[in-house]
Amino acid sequence: MKKIDFFKESIKNIKSVGTITRSSKFLCRGMIKPVDFDQADVIVELGAGDGVITEHILRHMKKDAKLLSFEVNEKFCDQMRKIKDDRLIIVEDSAEKLGEYLAKNNLGKADYVISALPYVSFPEELALSIIRTSKEHMKDKALYIQVHYSLLTKKFYQTIFGNVDVSFVPLNIPPAFVLVSEKVS
Numbered sequence: 001m002k003k004i005d006f007f008k009e010s011i012k013n014i015k016s017v018g019t020i021t022r023s024s025k026f027l028c029r030g031m032i033k034p035v036d037f038d039q040a041d042v043i044v045e046l047g048a049g050d051g052v053i054t055e056h057i058l059r060h061m062k063k064d065a066k067l068l069s070f071e072v073n074e075k076f077c078d079q080m081r082k083i084k085d086d087r088l089i090i091v092e093d094s095a096e097k098l099g100e101y102l103a104k105n106n107l108g109k110a111d112y113v114i115s116a117l118p119y120v121s122f123p124e125e126l127a128l129s130i131i132r133t134s135k136e137h138m139k140d141k142a143l144y145i146q147v148h149y150s151l152l153t154k155k156f157y158q159t160i161f162g163n164v165d166v167s168f169v170p171l172n173i174p175p176a177f178v179l180v181s182e183k184v185s
Contacts, residue, residue, distance in 0.1 A: 026171035028056040045069040046095040046115035051080040157181040
C-alpha cells in the first residue's frame with residue numbers, strides 16, 4: 001500500500017488504526033526481536049493494518065508455523081490478501097474473538113501475540129478484555145508484544161501479566177515503545 005493511501009485510510013479511521021503512518025522497518029524489527037522463530041508454531045497478530053509487520057513476521061517464521069492475523073479495516077484486509085503465503089490466516093474480525101478463531105483453525109494456544117492495536121483510543125474495558133483474552137489463549141511462557149506511542153496503558157500489561165519490559169524505537173514516525181509481557185503461571 002502506498003504511503004499516501006495508508007495516510008488517507010488512517011485519517012478516515014484514526015480510532016481503529018491508531019497512527020497516520022506505516023510502521024518503519026526499525027519498528028517492525030523491534031516488534032519481532034523478542035520472538036524465537038525456531039520455537040514458534042502459532043503466532044497471533046492483532047491490528048495487522050496493511051501487513052507491514054505481517055511481512056516481517058512471515059519472513060522469519062518456520063515453514064510449518066501459522067500466523068493468525070486480525071484486522072477489522074476492510075481496505076487493509078484487501079491489501080493483506082495480496083500476501084500469498086499459506087502460513088497466513090487473515091481474520092477480518094475483532095481481536096475479542098481470538099479464542100474462537102484459534103479453535104476454528106485447530107491452532108491450540110499461541111506462542112506469541114504481536115499487537116499494534118491502539119488501546120489508548122479504545123474504551124478501557126474493551127482494551128483490558130482483549131489483553132485478558134490474549135493471555136488466556138497463550139501458552140505458558142508465551143510473550144505478548146505490543147507497540148504504543150506513549151506509555152499511558154503500560155499499567156494494563158503490568159496488571160494482567162504481572163510484568164512488562166519496555167524498549168524505545170526512535171526511528172519511527174512517531175517514535176514508539178515496544179512493550180513485552182510474559183505469561184507466567
